[in-house]
Amino acid sequence: SAALDEAEQLVQSNDREMVEGVVDYLVELGHTRIGLIEGPQGFRSAFERREGFLTAMTRHGLEMPDDALVQGNYRFSSGGEAANRLLDQNPHVTAIFASNDEMAAGAYHAARERGVDIPRDLSIVGFDDSPIAAHIWPPMTTVGWPIREMGKAAALKLVAPDTAEAKPSCFPARLVTRNSVAPPSKKI
Numbered sequence: 158s159a160a161l162d163e164a165e166q167l168v169q170s171n172d173r174e175m176v177e178g179v180v181d182y183l184v185e186l187g188h189t190r191i192g193l194i195e196g197p198q199g200f201r202s203a204f205e206r207r208e209g210f211l212t213a214m215t216r217h218g219l220e221m222p223d224d225a226l227v228q229g230n231y232r233f234s235s236g237g238e239a240a241n242r243l244l245d246q247n248p249h250v251t252a253i254f255a256s257n258d259e260m261a262a263g264a265y266h267a268a269r270e271r272g273v274d275i276p277r278d279l280s281i282v283g284f285d286d287s288p289i290a291a292h293i294w295p296p297m298t299t300v301g302w303p304i305r306e307m308g309k310a311a312a313l314k315l316v317a318p319d320t321a322e323a324k325p326s327c328f329p330a331r332l333v334t335r336n337s338v339a340p341p342s343k344k345i
Contacts, residue, residue: 172202172284175300175330176209177216179254179282182332184217187340188252188280192225194239194264196256200231206256206284225250229260236263244271251279251341258283258290258299265293265337276339286333295336 183191193210196203207226214221224246229235236255240263243250255261261283265275273279275295283290286301 171330172205173209173212175332176206176254176284177213178332179284179300180210180213180217182334183252183254183280183282183338184213184219186280186338189219190225190247190250190252190341191219192227192243192247192250192253193221194227194229194236194243194253194255194260196260197228197230203231203256210254222247229256229263231257231259233259233263233266236260237267238263240264240267241271244268244273252282252338253279254282254284256284258285258287258297261297261299262289262293265297276337277342280338280341282338290333290335298335298338299333300330301333 180191191214193207195207195210211221225243227239227243227246229239236259239255239260240253243253244267253261253264255264261281264281268275268279268281275281281297283297283299286299290297290299
């Protein structure tokens with residue numbers, strides 16, 4: 158069947174579970190007011206990351222007010238605009254999870270323009286472990302992919318689909334902790 162053929166070509170990730178882990182990490186540090194900059198509608202990654210975020214917030218019994226969830230489009234400028242909207246609407250947020258590193262970097266920029274210190278006043282976490290995450294200051298906590306292994310598996314699915322290495326694959330991401338996250342300092 159076409160669905161089975163499509164499934165055999167799949168290289169999967171664990172976006173939802175990783176974002177749940179990000180929220181768990183933030184909650185363990187004491188954050189209870191966490192904002193989300195989600196990706197654009199229509200992208201599976203944006204849907205999975207949003208669902209993981211909301212699932213973890215619910216599991217921890219934390220409120221998720223509508224004004225703490227804003228949408229971006231995976232670009233730097235949209236991250237800054239989304240962070241400004243989020244912080245205008247919900248100034249007590251102590252942490253932001255952005256659905257990719259570009260938007261998280263935009264959130265850094267917006268925070269700095271407001272005089273908000275990262276991570277003392279606001280923790281920010283991205284997703285993808287793109288080069289920008291390690292190059293901005295402070296270096297960004299993010300979710301990282303095993304890109305090389307994923308690329309190899311995808312190529313094998315195309316050039317040698319009958320080999321064992323080309324069967325359906327799931328590549329677990331990992332949390333890359335850097336200096337953009339700290340326990341909240343604000344008195345709420």
